[in-house]
Amino acid sequence: MKKLLILMLSLSLVLFFGVGNVQAEYDVELTIIGGAVGEEFETTVRAAEMYMEENPNVHVEVLDSPDSADERLSLYLSFFEAESPEVDVYQIDVIWPGELEDHFLDLYEYGAEEYVDMHFEHIVENNTNIDGELIAMPWFTDAGLLYYRKDLLDKYGLDVPETWAELEEYAGIILDGEREHNPDFEGFVWQGSAYEGLTTNVLEWFASNQGGTFISPEGVITVLNERNQEMLEMAAGWVGDISPAGITAFMEEDARAIWHDGNAAFMRNWPYAYSLSLETDAFEPEDFGVAPLPAGEDGEPAATLGGWNVAVSQYSEHPEEAADLAFFLAGWDVQKMRATDASLNPTIPELYEDEDVLEANPFMEELFDVFVNAVPRPSTVTGDNYSAASSIIYTEVHSVLTGEQDALTALEYMELELQDLTGFEIGQP
Amino acid sequence: MDLQKRERRLAYKLMAPAMVVLLVVALYPLGHVFYTSFTDRVFAGARDAQFIGLENYHRLLAVTVEELPPVIDEETGEQQIDEETGKPVYERPIRVLPRQPHAYRELTTFSLFGSRYVLGARTPNFIRAIGNTLYFTIVSVFLETVLGLLIALVVNSEFKGRGLMRATMLVPWAVITVVSARMWEWMFASSRAGFFNMLLDRFGLIDRSIPFLTLRSFQVPAMIAIDVWKTTPFMALLILAGLQMIPQELYEAARVDGAGKIRRFFTITLPLLKPAIAVALVFRTLDALRVFDLFQVLLARSRYSMASFNYYELVANRNMGLSSATGVIIFIIIFIFAIIYMQMLGVEE
Numbered sequence: 001m002k003k004l005l006i007l008m009l010s011l012s013l014v015l016f017f018g019v020g021n022v023q024a025e026y027d028v029e030l031t032i033i034g035g036a037v038g039e040e041f042e043t044t045v046r047a048a049e050m051y052m053e054e055n056p057n058v059h060v061e062v063l064d065s066p067d068s069a070d071e072r073l074s075l076y077l078s079f080f081e082a083e084s085p086e087v088d089v090y091q092i093d094v095i096w097p098g099e100l101e102d103h104f105l106d107l108y109e110y111g112a113e114e115y116v117d118m119h120f121e122h123i124v125e126n127n128t129n130i131d132g133e134l135i136a137m138p139w140f141t142d143a144g145l146l147y148y149r150k151d152l153l154d155k156y157g158l159d160v161p162e163t164w165a166e167l168e169e170y171a172g173i174i175l176d177g178e179r180e181h182n183p184d185f186e187g188f189v190w191q192g193s194a195y196e197g198l199t200t201n202v203l204e205w206f207a208s209n210q211g212g213t214f215i216s217p218e219g220v221i222t223v224l225n226e227r228n229q230e231m232l233e234m235a236a237g238w239v240g241d242i243s244p245a246g247i248t249a250f251m252e253e254d255a256r257a258i259w260h261d262g263n264a265a266f267m268r269n270w271p272y273a274y275s276l277s278l279e280t281d282a283f284e285p286e287d288f289g290v291a292p293l294p295a296g297e298d299g300e301p302a303a304t305l306g307g308w309n310v311a312v313s314q315y316s317e318h319p320e321e322a323a324d325l326a327f328f329l330a331g332w333d334v335q336k337m338r339a340t341d342a343s344l345n346p347t348i349p350e351l352y353e354d355e356d357v358l359e360a361n362p363f364m365e366e367l368f369d370v371f372v373n374a375v376p377r378p379s380t381v382t383g384d385n386y387s388a389a390s391s392i393i394y395t396e397v398h399s400v401l402t403g404e405q406d407a408l409t410a411l412e413y414m415e416l417e418l419q420d421l422t423g424f425e426i427g428q429p
Numbered sequence: 430m431d432l433q434k435r436e437r438r439l440a441y442k443l444m445a446p447a448m449v450v451l452l453v454v455a456l457y458p459l460g461h462v463f464y465t466s467f468t469d470r471v472f473a474g475a476r477d478a479q480f481i482g483l484e485n486y487h488r489l490l491a492v493t494v495e496e497l498p499p500v501i502d503e504e505t506g507e508q509q510i511d512e513e514t515g516k517p518v519y520e521r522p523i524r525v526l527p528r529q530p531h532a533y534r535e536l537t538t539f540s541l542f543g544s545r546y547v548l549g550a551r552t553p554n555f556i557r558a559i560g561n562t563l564y565f566t567i568v569s570v571f572l573e574t575v576l577g578l579l580i581a582l583v584v585n586s587e588f589k590g591r592g593l594m595r596a597t598m599l600v601p602w603a604v605i606t607v608v609s610a611r612m613w614e615w616m617f618a619s620s621r622a623g624f625f626n627m628l629l630d631r632f633g634l635i636d637r638s639i640p641f642l643t644l645r646s647f648q649v650p651a652m653i654a655i656d657v658w659k660t661t662p663f664m665a666l667l668i669l670a671g672l673q674m675i676p677q678e679l680y681e682a683a684r685v686d687g688a689g690k691i692r693r694f695f696t697i698t699l700p701l702l703k704p705a706i707a708v709a710l711v712f713r714t715l716d717a718l719r720v721f722d723l724f725q726v727l728l729a730r731s732r733y734s735m736a737s738f739n740y741y742e743l744v745a746n747r748n749m750g751l752s753s754a755t756g757v758i759i760f761i762i763i764f765i766f767a768i769i770y771m772q773m774l775g776v777e778e
Contacts, residue, residue: 068729074744080473102475183630184621194730246619246640248731258620384471388746391730398731402643412523416532 026059028321032329034091035072035308036064037252038272039342044091046341047334051325058321068251069093069196073387076100085315088322089329093196094142094307095379097127097135099386104311106133110323115330119347126376127309135311137330138347140338142306143374144204144293145367147259147267147277151287152178162301164205164234164294167266171242174265182263187242189255190268192401197251198394199377200304201268205231207375209296212429214393215378215418220427223393224415231296232407236400248401268293270306274361275343290363292370305374307347339364345371385421392417459760466753472743478750485754489555493533495525497545522547555755558733559762561724564649565734566717569656573713574706576657577664582698584665585672595669602662610726613655617641617727648732652723660716664709671705672698707774714770718763735759 034044041064048060065072073096079087080103092100112134116124123138146167148160152174161167171187178185191197207213209231212222239247244258252269259267262282267273271290278285292301310326312319328334336351338344340360351357358365379386396410396417405413415426466485470478497519499508509518522535526549533549536556540546550556584595601609616624619640626638641647675698683693721736730741736759743752 070730070745077473077744077747103473240637244619244640245637246643248643249619249640384474391745395730402645402731404645409521409523413534416523416528420532 027057028318029059029061030088030318030322030325031061031063031086032089032091032310032325033063033065033076033087035067037067038256038276040272040344043338043342043344046337047329050334050337051328054328055324058325060325063087065091067253068193070387070391079313080315083315085313085317088313088316088318089326090311090313091139091308092136092311094123094126094305094309095196095377095386095390097129097309097311098379098383100311101129101133101135103314104135105314105316105319105323106135107137107312107323107326108132108134110312110320112137112323112327115327118332118350119330120349120372122372122376123307123309123347126380136309137311137326139308139310139330140335140344141347141371141374142270142272142308142345143303143367143371144200144268144306145271145290145303145363145370146293147269147273147288147290149174149262149265149283149287150289151283152265160289160291161266161294163297164209164231165297167294168234168238168242171265175242178265184261184263186244186258186264188238188266188268189243189247189250189258189264191250191252191255192239192243192247192398193249193251193254194394194398195251196390196394198397199390200306202232202235202393202397203304203375203377204268204293204302205235207302208293208299210299210429211296213375213378215381215389215422215424216427216429217378217381219381219422219424221415221418221422221424222427222429223418224411224426225428227296229407229411232397232400232411236403236407239401239403248398271343271345271361271363273343274363275341290367292367301370303370303374305376307345382422388421389418392421462753462756465750466757468750470749470753472747472749472752474747474749481750485751486758488531488551488751489754489758491531491533491551492536492556493527493549495522495527495547495549497522497525497538497547499545519545522549554733555735555738558735558738561649561732562718562720562735565652565656565720566714569653569660570710570713570717572653572657573661573664574710576661577668577709578702578706580661580665581668581672585669598665599662601659602666604659606659606722607726609659610655610723613651613658614642614727617651619643642727643731645732648728652720652727655723655727656717656720660713664713667709667712668702668705671702674705675701703774707770710774711767711770714766715763718766719759735762 032044032048034040041062045062048062052058052060065075073093076090076092080100090104115137116134119138120141123141124134127136127138128134146160153160153170156170156173156177158170158173161170167188175185175187191201203213205211206228209227211225211227211231214223215221239245252273255264255267255269256273256276258264259269259273260276260280260282262280274290277288293303295301310329312322312326316322330347332348332351335346335348336354336357339346339351339357343361345364346352346357352364352368364371377386378389382389392414396405396414399405400407400410418424419426465478467480467482468478469481469484500518500520501507502509510516511518522538525547526533526535531551533551534553536548536550536553538545538547580598584591584598615622618626619642620638621627621630623638623641625641626635629635629639639647641651679697680693683697688696719736720734721740724732724734724737725740728737730745733741735755739752739755739759742748742755
């Protein structure tokens with residue numbers, strides 16, 4: 001017994017000092033937490049390796065986080081509530097700077113001036129709070145796109161749809177034809193689960209049908225109007241028709257899985273799906289294309305502005321080094337690597353003229369305007385309340401998609417609750 | 430000082446550390462939740478919280494009943510009839526429910542003595558979460574008890590490979606709930622990639638795949654199915670332990686007296702098993718009332734249990750005050766169940 005005890009003690013001492021030695025190899029240990037949708041995680045790890053090569057005294061660890069933006073926010077918030085120094089650099093959504101500003105450092109204090117000018121101005125503006133502090137460095141930008149199967153459009157003699165009504169019609173035609181030999185075929189896949197992704201989809205429906213952007217930048221609630229009702233009724237009709245009945249539980253990767261197997265004619269998704277679509281066995285690379293999303297009868301196409309930024313935690317034990325890592329991640333080399341390898345859209349305009357980037361992603365040149373003119377969600381005007389506002393929007397819309405409520409009632413409640421939450425005026429777009 | 434007194438003092442001294450630990454790890458957090466439930470504290474927020482009294486509880490539990498006036502057709506002066514369904518038309522609930530000082534939302538509508546009423550609540554999702562959780566708890570615990578008893582009786586009898594049977598039976602219980610929830614999520618998948626849809630399709634029972642986890646009528650039954658699969662072994666184990674406590678002599682004596690198998694089960698097994706079943710029931714019920722993982726993983730924000738509502742209110746909407754009030758209400762509901770059980774089963778004796 002005594003022997004065993006001594007053995008255990010000495011073993012734990014060895015372990016203790018052993019671990020201590022490993023840590024002593026580096027002066028600084030940094031941790032970054034980021035997404036793992038598509039090839040995000042792999043390219044973040046590669047970026048970390050690039051940084052470690054240049055800075056041998058620093059060790060960078062990469063943590064992955066849930067695919068759903070809401071779940072990811074929940075995870076981050078629990079770190080912040082505990083004021084945890086465990087994570088130094090956070091990948092944050094384009095809608096979060098307003099909500100999370102209290103937990104991040106002002107990057108201007110760490111020399112961000114040198115770097116910000118090369119990025120898209122509208123994203124830098126989005127990441128700057130009212131006190132002029134830079135909360136996060138732009139990392140990649142996103143806009144909703146329509147993926148379509150060229151070969152199937154040709155087969156049925158159809159063009160790329162420009163209105164939602166055309167999309168509905170074409171998807172129906174292809175669906176009827178394809179399902180005869182492929183019972184798993186679907187017409188149009190998108191993101192219909194009750195989460196932030198649904199809000200981004202709905203914004204595209206509403207904004208492209210001249211129904212407004214939920215809350216205008218001036219703080220007017222514009223959800224309740226006939227145009228939005230019409231759009232919502234149309235989308236509810238897709239469920240179980242041109243879209244699978246299970247679409248109301250779909251997130252990005254669920255939609256992409258069906259598309260990837262060649263079982264969908266159209267898909268609404270972010271640019272990351274492009275490079276992955278080149279690798280599928282179900283169809284050839286030249287058999288698919290990307291286009292701006294459809295619009296309403298007399299509207300203009302709208303793509304929701306998405307994208308992610310890197311921010312440095314207030315609670316980091318190495319703020320200087322963490323900020324340096326953030327600047328590196330947001331810099332030219334990493335953005336170029338992530339654009340060519342994973343179709344993550346750069347936030348540096350000049351990279352859209354870079355040959356390697358364009359060769360890997362021809363759509364980035366063709367759809368440049370879509371990325372620059374993407375429609376932001378009302379996160380600036382709602383500030384602290386954005387998450388709650390978005391959850392009102394997607395909960396109400398979700399109940400229409402599942403048939404629990406009619407579109408008019410849902411929009412009425414949406415208006416009522418948004419007003420309760422924000423105290424804003426009600427108006428027309 | 431006499432011996433008894435000294436011993437008592439010693440006992441208090443020895444108990445003191447345990448009491449301190451209990452105070453720190455149980456009473457302090459509980460008290461803190463009670464306190465926070467009276468404030469408007471924001472989760473991971475920088476602002477100071479304000480004391481708002483019972484507002485959080487009012488917001489969660491307030492309900493109202495309003496009569497829906499019939500919609501009168503201007504031409505005929507009679508109530509309008511819906512052309513499609515042939516039912517009389519009433520005013521829409523959203524027009525009738527109060528908006529000031531607090532907005533109420535429709536929970537359900539019902540008819541009574543020829544009038545139509547709407548039941549409204551300030552937070553219908555929480556009232557529904559209570560309903561979902563009670564439904565889940567009652568059905569799942571009932572099924573688990575019945576199936577657990579059957580399985581326990583089987584593995585209690587003598588047969589070859591009994592030890593192996595008892596061990597393998599525990600596998601579902603050993604799987605981490607989140608893992609088994611994901612596994613079942615794939616089996617319930619809304620396309621033919623899902624096991625159940627594949628099976629139904631193979632037998633030609635369906636034309637289109639059924640989206641089990643998004644169809645409202647399937648959601649809670651699906652959760653119940655998973656929970657029964659997972660927890661029945663635990664129930665069986667507890668009941669098995671009770672079965673083994675029953676002395677064999679009783680059965681032998683009963684057999685000598687000519688009692689049949691069924692008679693023996695109802696006069697010997699069941700009465701003597703009562704304490705074991707009682708313990709198992711209390712365990713499972715209190716556990717089921719706190720169900721979180723299944724609902725959070727599989728249904729996320731499309732349908733809530735009390736605990737998952739609490740979670741989303743805290744980490745997604747960042748209402749720490751409101752979610753603390755939710756926690757207190759869950760605590761009270763579980764407490765009531767515990768008292769009912771103690772009364773009914775006489776556990777304290």
